[in-house]
Amino acid sequence: MGTTLTAVLVAEGKLNLCHVGDSRCYLLHDNRLQQLTEDQEYYEESLDSPVLASYLGIPEPTQLLKIQEETFSLIAGDQLVLCSDGLYRQLSESRIVKLLQGGHPGGEIVKELCAEASLADYSDNVTVVYVEIN
Numbered sequence: 849m850g851t852t853l854t855a856v857l858v859a860e861g862k863l864n865l866c867h868v869g870d871s872r873c874y875l876l877h878d879n880r881l882q883q884l885t886e887d888q889e890y891y892e893e894s895l896d897s898p899v900l901a902s903y904l905g906i907p908e909p910t911q912l913l914k915i916q917e918e919t920f921s922l923i924a925g926d927q928l929v930l931c932s933d934g935l936y937r938q939l940s941e942s943r944i945v946k947l948l949q950g951g952h953p954g955g956e957i958v959k960e961l962c963a964e965a966s967l968a969d970y971s972d973n974v975t976v977v978y979v980e981i982n
Contacts (some may be wrong), residue, residue: 849905850872850900850903850904850905850906851869851902851903851904852868852869852871852900852903852907852932853866853867853868853869853871853904854866854867854868854869854871854872854873854885854930855860856873856927856928856930856979858922858928858979858981860920861921861923862919862920862921862922862941863875863884863919863920863921863922863928864917864918864919865885865916865917865918865919865920866915866916866917867886867891867916867917868888868902868903868904868913868914868915868916869886869889869891869900869903869914869916870889870898870900870904870933871885871930871931871932871975872884872885872887872929872930872931872933873885873928873929874929874930874931874941874944875920875922875926875927875928876926876927876928876929876945876948877923877926877927879945879949881932881941881944881945881948884918884920885916886889888901888903888914888916890896890901891898897924899965901944901957902914902915909929922981923931923980923981924981924982925980925981926981927948927978927980927981928935928977928978928979928981929944929948929961929976929977929978930976930979931961931974931975931976931977931980932972932973932974932975932976933972934965934972934974934975935961935965935974935975936937936960937972938965938967938968938972938974939961939964939966940964941942942943943964944961946970947960947961947964954978954979954980957978958976958977958978961974961976961978962974962976
């Protein structure tokens with residue numbers, strides 16, 4: 849068994865990011881959505897789907913754990929979305945942006961993102977964390 853991890857520490861105008869797997873961290877800045885994490889996966893033809901290349905719990909002799917660590921600058925008004933593939937595989941980035949720009953409070957944004965992602969024909973578990981930088 850294993851799990852993905854996308855964690856952030858926000859302090860003093862900086863976003864410190866730590867990431868393993870295919871969960872994502874997005875930054876909405878000036879109405880532009882930027883994916884800050886790199887999906888750590890490869891396409892497996894025999895399965896006709898992506899397969900994780902790195903995750904917490906990966907058997908070390910088989911593959912090495914790859915950890916993405918980066919720091920980004922933030923300003924007031926920036927918005928962060930940390931999410932599982934159950935969100936971004938179900939909703940387009942343009943739809944995510946539209947929901948973020950809807951002017952709703954953070955809790956409502958999370959509910960809307962999760963509700964729409966859960967309506968998809970194939971829906972994986974949906975995990976969303978929303979942060980607005982003040």
